[in-house]
Amino acid sequence: MTKEQNRIMAKPKVATTSLAGCFGCHMSILDIDERILQLIELIEFDKSPINDIKEFTGECLVGIVEGGCANEENVRVLQDFRKHCKILISLGDCAINGGLPAMRNTIPLKECLDEAYLNGPSVYNPSGQIPNDPEIPLLLDKVYPCHEVVKMDYHLPGCPPSADTIWQTLVALLTDAPLELPYELIKYD
Amino acid sequence: MSENLETVVKTVCEGTGNDKNRMMDIVRELQEILGGVSDDAMDLIATQVGTHRVEVESVVSFYAFLSKNQKGKTVIRLCDDIIDRMFGFERIKQTFCDALGIELGETTPDNLITLETTPCIGMCDQAPAIMVNDEIFTELSRDGAVEIVEQLRAGLAPERLRRRLGDGNNSSPLVSAGVSNNLRKRGEVIFAPLECGRALKKAIAMSPNEVIRDVKTARLRGRGGAGFPTGMKWDFTRSANGERKYVVCNADEGEPGTFKDRVVLTERPELLIEGMAIAGYAIGAQEGLIYLRAEYAYLRPFLEDTLQKARNMNMLGVDVLGKPGFNFDIRIQMGAGAYVCGEETALISSCEGLRGDPKNRPPFPAQKGYLGYPTSVNNVETFCCVARILDQGAGWFSQIGSKGSTGTKLLSISGDIRRPGVYEVPFGISMKEVLELAGGEGAAAVQVGGPSGQLIGPDMFDRIICYDDLATGGALMVFGPHRDLLKVVEYFMDFFIEESCGYCTPCRVGNVLLKNRLDEILHGKGEPLDLTYLEELGNSVKATSRCGLGQTSPNPILSSLKNFPGLYHALVKANQPFQPTFDIQKALGEAKEIAGRPSMHFAE
Numbered sequence: 076m077t078k079e080q081n082r083i084m085a086k087p088k089v090a091t092t093s094l095a096g097c098f099g100c101h102m103s104i105l106d107i108d109e110r111i112l113q114l115i116e117l118i119e120f121d122k123s124p125i126n127d128i129k130e131f132t133g134e135c136l137v138g139i140v141e142g143g144c145a146n147e148e149n150v151r152v153l154q155d156f157r158k159h160c161k162i163l164i165s166l167g168d169c170a171i172n173g174g175l176p177a178m179r180n181t182i183p184l185k186e187c188l189d190e191a192y193l194n195g196p197s198v199y200n201p202s203g204q205i206p207n208d209p210e211i212p213l214l215l216d217k218v219y220p221c222h223e224v225v226k227m228d229y230h231l232p233g234c235p236p237s238a239d240t241i242w243q244t245l246v247a248l249l250t251d252a253p254l255e256l257p258y259e260l261i262k263y264d
Numbered sequence: 265m266s267e268n269l270e271t272v273v274k275t276v277c278e279g280t281g282n283d284k285n286r287m288m289d290i291v292r293e294l295q296e297i298l299g300g301v302s303d304d305a306m307d308l309i310a311t312q313v314g315t316h317r318v319e320v321e322s323v324v325s326f327y328a329f330l331s332k333n334q335k336g337k338t339v340i341r342l343c344d345d346i347i348d349r350m351f352g353f354e355r356i357k358q359t360f361c362d363a364l365g366i367e368l369g370e371t372t373p374d375n376l377i378t379l380e381t382t383p384c385i386g387m388c389d390q391a392p393a394i395m396v397n398d399e400i401f402t403e404l405s406r407d408g409a410v411e412i413v414e415q416l417r418a419g420l421a422p423e424r425l426r427r428r429l430g431d432g433n434n435s436s437p438l439v440s441a442g443v444s445n446n447l448r449k450r451g452e453v454i455f456a457p458l459e460c461g462r463a464l465k466k467a468i469a470m471s472p473n474e475v476i477r478d479v480k481t482a483r484l485r486g487r488g489g490a491g492f493p494t495g496m497k498w499d500f501t502r503s504a505n506g507e508r509k510y511v512v513c514n515a516d517e518g519e520p521g522t523f524k525d526r527v528v529l530t531e532r533p534e535l536l537i538e539g540m541a542i543a544g545y546a547i548g549a550q551e552g553l554i555y556l557r558a559e560y561a562y563l564r565p566f567l568e569d570t571l572q573k574a575r576n577m578n579m580l581g582v583d584v585l586g587k588p589g590f591n592f593d594i595r596i597q598m599g600a601g602a603y604v605c606g607e608e609t610a611l612i613s614s615c616e617g618l619r620g621d622p623k624n625r626p627p628f629p630a631q632k633g634y635l636g637y638p639t640s641v642n643n644v645e646t647f648c649c650v651a652r653i654l655d656q657g658a659g660w661f662s663q664i665g666s667k668g669s670t671g672t673k674l675l676s677i678s679g680d681i682r683r684p685g686v687y688e689v690p691f692g693i694s695m696k697e698v699l700e701l702a703g704g705e706g707a708a709a710v711q712v713g714g715p716s717g718q719l720i721g722p723d724m725f726d727r728i729i730c731y732d733d734l735a736t737g738g739a740l741m742v743f744g745p746h747r748d749l750l751k752v753v754e755y756f757m758d759f760f761i762e763e764s765c766g767y768c769t770p771c772r773v774g775n776v777l778l779k780n781r782l783d784e785i786l787h788g789k790g791e792p793l794d795l796t797y798l799e800e801l802g803n804s805v806k807a808t809s810r811c812g813l814g815q816t817s818p819n820p821i822l823s824s825l826k827n828f829p830g831l832y833h834a835l836v837k838a839n840q841p842f843q844p845t846f847d848i849q850k851a852l853g854e855a856k857e858i859a860g861r862p863s864m865h866f867a868e
């Protein structure tokens with residue numbers, strides 16, 4: 076989308092979601108602090124935990140995804156994002172690599188559930204049941220990074236990526252300017 | 265540890281003067297005697313030649329023809345390359361498996377026969393081809409395969425197996441191979457009649473610098489693939505500092521689809537020897553090595569004999585042809601089944617008794633080569649050209665061929681053509697003319713220069729064979745319209761994955777990633793961006809690999825993408841609900857079973 080179109084049309088929309096993530100990446104979005112006021116000048120938030128809009132209200136320019144896919148609901152939401160967003164960004168290491176939740180990937184699912192609900196040293200579960208309400212989304216056999224499930228357009232690494240990185244990226248995308256990420260923003264030690 | 269083993273190892277090591285640089289000879293011989301080089305044997309070798317055990321093991325584990333585990337008394341190696349697959353590999357394989365009652369990679373329970381596959385053994389013009397120990401059998405039929413097994417079972421040694429002898433020197437007693445030359449076209453340079461010693465005599469009448477000047481004037485470029493100007497290479501080697509210098513002949517001929525050096529070694533070994541002696545004179549070397557691929561071991565007795573005859577004629581030895589102070593002799597160094605050893609620095613590693621890892625450059629072999637001494641490595645055909653240049657004159661040579669590419673080129677042509685074989689043609693000939701010569705007018709594609717070269721289609725058959733257009737070490741594999749070209753690409757990638765020495769990550773890992781993505785596309789799980797991925801990753805592998813293997817290994821994919829994009833576009837699908845490799849039902853399978861309920865979101 077060109078600058079010209081940007082100006083003429085209504086403010087572009089941005090949606091965000093946290094799949095199998097810790098919300099740390101969303102905290103980092105909020106860490107842009109007072110710049111959020113500038114951001115609101117540029118965009119309007121659609122579906123996002125930030126404003127608690129649950130369903131998409133229309134087409135979005137950018138979708139920001141935190142966390143990978145651990146269960147079927149994550150997959151559904153991610154597909155929904157792909158459907159509604161022109162540009163999808165994997166935000167943070169969980170979205171990009173699976174992250175911490177993916178540590179279960181080498182352990183069979185049944186063993187994971189047994190350890191969590193039956194055998195773990197701190198488990199108190201006299202009924203010996205593993206939760207199985209139809210409302211609970213089924214887990215996937217392993218945790219998938221987003222780009223293995225749908226096509227992702229950009230990856231912003233970091234755990235979480237810093238507020239400045241997120242800010243720079245969004246501003247670049249929204250103003251159609253080249254992205255400048257100085258070394259300090261992309262070094263991770 | 266048996267005393268017998270100790271004696272055997274000791275004898276074999278002493279045969280090389282306990283020289284650890286001759287490790288290839290030591291382990292090859294032990295492999296032959298013992299059927300394998302066991303842990304105990306490796307310990308003994310290390311002690312005997314005064315090196316570390318790991319040095320021995322790194323050699324034994326590197327080469328395909330060496331093994332720690334004991335193999336059968338006879339090893340049958342089926343050439344499993346693309347051309348053989350086109351001409352009956354599967355049939356032959358099944359026949360052997362059935363007749364022997366074993367699968368590929370296994371040994372019969374009586375330890376008599378091991379069945380394996382190996383990449384191109386340089387017999388593509390007479391596929392399907394196999395090796396039985398060092399013996400070669402070509403155009404093998406199912407009956408032929410059964411007959412081989414029967415005879416081996418009856419106790420016949422591989423060299424006594426019945427075979428129809430090939431033409432030319434193939435039927436001489438020292439070769440007695442069932443190999444045909446299929447020499448379809450003799451040119452003026454390599455396969456013209458030969459008068460032994462004349463070229464060398466003319467060379468030693470000049471000064472070494474004059475010899476090099478002649479090679480330069482002839483504008484000779486290397487025939488091994490890279491096309492480096494030979495005179496310049498010799499100049500560098502001559503002027504490099506070193507108390508000794510070496511001439512090495514690259515007779516590894518491992519590029520699948522190439523077999524022209526085989527025919528040169530069979531019919532013109534004298535010309536090669538003369539060329540090497542001239543090189544020795546020009547650069548100031550006293551020793552030459554011929555690095556002969558293990559697959560051509562059947563030629564070794566014949567080549568040793570030819571060397572001996574050259575010594576008898578004083579073309580090798582002391583004061584060669586009466587030139588005081590010019591001493592030169594040649595030793596044959598056998599390889600042991602590793603494509604990368606055709607790369608000149610890996611070849612040098614192998615000659616030094618190491619695993620066939622390429623070396624860092626610089627220093628180039630011309631500065632620091634074999635054992636650290638200045639070394640010129642040249643292809644078989646290159647040496648032969650040199651001999652003719654010295655005999656007939658640089659002017660004569662440079663008039664043949666085209667301006668930038670003088671002389672003739674030997675082409676190895678195989679595949680879907682009526683007359684497969686070796687053709688000596690002047691540079692500057694078009695692909696179309698070549699195909700007409702070989703009877704391949706209906707070709708749908710030609711792989712030029714082997715897997716590391718490029719795949720071209722009929723719209724490019726007007727292109728010219730020369731260094732500036734279609735450069736090639738000489739391999740042309742021709743595919744008819746009924747062939748699945750992407751299967752060819754897939755096979756070539758497998759080949760590079762198998763043959764990578766593993767030293768650098770781009771080649772070791774990159775080729776696997778390329779192949780995996782290609783497989784997904786071939787299985788209908790590709791999307792258009794995958795093609796960009798292949799191209800970008802392929803170019804990265806090329807740009808960041810350490811030696812020529814990795815620098816060319818993505819070519820099958822890159823050149824088919826470029827010249828046959830339609831094949832790929834027909835397979836990839838855009839706008840799919842998921843990444844094509846993601847299978848939601850499979851991902852949910854376990855959980856559905858554990859929970860005993862279906863998915864809320866994704867009905868089957």
Ligand SMILES: Cc1cc2nc3c(=O)[nH]c(=O)nc-3n(C[C@H](O)[C@H](O)[C@H](O)COP(=O)(O)O)c2cc1C
Nearest residue numbers: 486487488514517518606607608642643646812813
């Ligand atoms: C992987 C690989 C395999 C090669 N195999 C051969 C070979 O079998 N024979 C050969 O002459 N050159 C081969 N080459 C080229 C050699 O490195 C070297 O360039 C050549 O032997 C030089 O001889 P020339 O200048 O006479 O061509 C190979 C190169 C690479 C990278």
Ligand code: SF4
Nearest residue numbers: 096097099167168169
């Ligand atoms: S990347 Fe780090 S901060 Fe972001 S969701 Fe994963 S664990 Fe949390």
Ligand code: SF4
Nearest residue numbers: 765767768771811814
């Ligand atoms: S490019 Fe491949 S073959 Fe060459 S050094 Fe690297 S890993 Fe070895």
Ligand code: FES
Nearest residue numbers: 345384385387388
């Ligand atoms: S000999 Fe089998 S493909 Fe070359």
